[in-house]
Amino acid sequence: MRSLTRRLRRLEERFAPAADRESERLVNTLLERRRRRLEAEGVRYEEPVYEPVPYVYGRAPTWAEVLRHRRSQHCAEAEPRPAETVEPTQ
Numbered sequence: 001m002r003s004l005t006r007r008l009r010r011l012e013e014r015f016a017p018a019a020d021r022e023s024e025r026l027v028n029t030l031l032e033r034r035r036r037r038l039e040a041e042g043v044r045y046e047e048p049v050y051e052p053v054p055y056v057y058g059r060a061p062t063w064a065e066v067l068r069h070r071r072s073q074h075c076a077e078a079e080p081r082p083a084e085t086v087e088p089t090q
Contacts, residue, residue: 005064012063 031048038045055061061069
């Protein structure tokens with residue numbers, strides 16, 4: 001897991017663009033287009049709920065931290081499996 005985290009961090013440092021107003025505008029444009037397309041198809045559109053990953057040490061979270069956070073949320077939301085019932089043998 002450490003090597004995967006390290007590799008993700010390196011890729012992130014190398015290729016991840018810095019967030020700016022232009023990227024926010026593009027995201028808003030894409031979300032608006034998606035909303036209009038779904039409404040035109042008669043499908044109800046619901047705004048995506050963004051749960052921010054908490055910042056650690058005053059910096060933005062890495063991709064590995066975001067993935068870990070979402071995985072832990074997904075596992076917490078998952079329904080527990082029903083216990084298997086075993087019939088008693090005679």
